[in-house]
Amino acid sequence: MKGNMEERACELANYIIENKSTVRAVAKQFGISKSTVHKDLSERLKLYNRSLYEQVKAVLEENKAERHLRGGQATRRKYRGYS
Secondary structure, rough: OOOHHHHHHHHHHHHHHHHHOOHHHHHHHOOOHHHHHHHHHHHHHHHOHHHHHHHHHHHHHHHHHHHHHHHHHHHHHHHOOOO
């Protein structure tokens, strides 16, 4: 996934918007670190493509607002068989 950072940032942004995906899922899909995804989407994309950045920012804010719910669901699934 090396190469032009501008292209990578736009590709990551399009993926996250289309799939309403999380940073962790995008990193796994593209085989790069979560830190790289976050840096590409929050810093680099802002410089290259402002409108795409705004769309990604909305998805990331939604994910941030829902993360406590996802954590509770994961814990529930983990311990469902145990009582």
